[in-house]
Amino acid sequence: xxxxxxxxDPSCHAGNMLFMGNGESVFRGARxxxxxxxxxxxxxxxxxPEELYDEEYYDEQSPEKKRRxxxxxxxxxxxSFEAENKLEPERKTQLAKKLGLQPRQVAVWFQNxxxxxxxxxxxxxxxxxKSSYDALRSNYDSIMKENDKLKSELVSLTENLxxxxxxxxxxxxxxxxxxxxxxxxxxxxxxxDRLSTGSNGSAILDDDGPQLxxxxxxxxxxxxxxxxxxxxxxxxxxxxDGSDDGRSYFSDVFAAAEQQEPMGWCIWA
DNA sequence: TTGTGTTTTATTGCCTCC
DNA sequence: GGAGGCAATAAAACACAA
Numbered sequence: 345x346x347x348x349x350x351x352x353d354p355s356c357h358a359g360n361m362l363f364m365g366n367g368e369s370v371f372r373g374a375r376x377x378x379x380x381x382x383x384x385x386x387x388x389x390x391x392x393p394e395e396l397y398d399e400e401y402y403d404e405q406s407p408e409k410k411r412r413x414x415x416x417x418x419x420x421x422x423x424s425f426e427a428e429n430k431l432e433p434e435r436k437t438q439l440a441k442k443l444g445l446q447p448r449q450v451a452v453w454f455q456n457x458x459x460x461x462x463x464x465x466x467x468x469x470x471x472x473x474k475s476s477y478d479a480l481r482s483n484y485d486s487i488m489k490e491n492d493k494l495k496s497e498l499v500s501l502t503e504n505l506x507x508x509x510x511x512x513x514x515x516x517x518x519x520x521x522x523x524x525x526x527x528x529x530x531x532x533x534x535x536x537d538r539l540s541t542g543s544n545g546s547a548i549l550d551d552d553g554p555q556l557x558x559x560x561x562x563x564x565x566x567x568x569x570x571x572x573x574x575x576x577x578x579x580x581x582x583x584x585d586g587s588d589d590g591r592s593y594f595s596d597v598f599a600a601a602e603q604q605e606p607m608g609w610c611i612w613a
Numbered sequence: 614t615t616g617t618g619t620t621t622t623a624t625t626g627c628c629t630c631c
Numbered sequence: 632g633g634a635g636g637c638a639a640t641a642a643a644a645c646a647c648a649a
Contacts, residue, residue, distance in 0.1 A: 410622055410643050430636090452623060455636075460620095462637095 413453070417443045421450070425457050 413421070424439055431439075431454045440447040 412621065412644065456622070
C-alpha cells in the first residue's frame with residue numbers, strides 16, 4: 345500500500361478520515377498524488393445525452409476518488425431540493441439509501457446546492473433592483489426637468505407682476521424672497537434647500553447627501569449605486585428566517601417601495 | 614494536445630442552536 | 632458539547648478555444 349494513500353468515509357464529518365500519514369498536509373499531499381497517478385483515466389467528453397448515462401464510466405471509478413454523481417442521482421436530488429431545500433436527518437438517510445450514496449454526500453450536495461441557489465438569487469435580485477433604480481432615476485430626471493420649466497415660468501410671471509417703479513428698501517435687496525412672497529415661491533425655496541442640503545431630501549437619489557447608513561452591508565458597489573445603500577441595507581438574509589423558499593433577498597425593500605407614492609418626496613410643482 | 618476557465622464535489626473552520 | 636449550517640477554499644472533472 346502506498347504511504348501517501350488515504351482512505352476516507354464520506355459519511356463522516358471532518359476529522360474522521362483515516363490517514364496513512366498524519367495531519368492535513370499529508371491529506372492534501374495524498375490527494376495530489378492520486379491526481380498525478382490517475383489523470384490518464386479521465387472521463388471522456390460526453391458528446392451526447394446518452395453518453396451521460398454510460399454506466400461503465402461510473403462503475404470504473406475507484407471508490408476513494410472524487411466522482412461525479414450520475415445524472416439520475418442529480419435529477420432526484422434536484423427534485424428533492426425543489427420540494428424542500430433543507431434536509432432533515434430522516435430525509436437525508438432515505439435519499440442516501442435511494443441513491444446509493446453516503447448520507448454525508450447527500451448533505452454536502454444540498455449544502456452546495458443552497459450556495460448555488462443563493463448566488464443565482466443574488467443575481468436575480470441585483471437585476472431587479474437595478475431596473476427599479478433605473479426607473480426611479482429616469483422618473484426623477486423628468487420631474488427635475490418639469491420643475492425647472494415651472495420655475496422659469498414662475499420667474500417670468502413674477503417679473504411681469506413687478507411695479508413699474510420699484511421703490512425698494514436697501515435691506516430688502518439681499519433677500520430674494522421676502523416674507524410676503526407668494527406661497528408658491530416660499531415652497532420653492534424650501535424644496536431647493538432640501539435638495540441642496542440633502543438632510544431632508546431624498547434618501548434614495550441624493551447622490552451628494554450623506555448616506556443614511558454606512559454599515560457596508562450592501563450587495564451593491566457604492567460607486568455604481570451611491571444612493572441605494574440605505575435601501576438595500578434592510579435586506580433579510582437567508583438565515584434570518586427559516587422560510588426562504590423562492591423568496592427574494594430584497595422583497596422587503598420592494599414591498600416598501602411599492603407602498604410609497606412614486607417619488608412622492610420630490611413632487612412639489 | 615494543452616492551457617485556461619467553469620462547474621462540481623468535498624473539506625475546513627467558525628458560528629448558532631438545542 | 633454535538634449537530635448542522637454557512638463561507639471560503641481546494642481539487643477533480645469537465646468544456647472549449649487555439
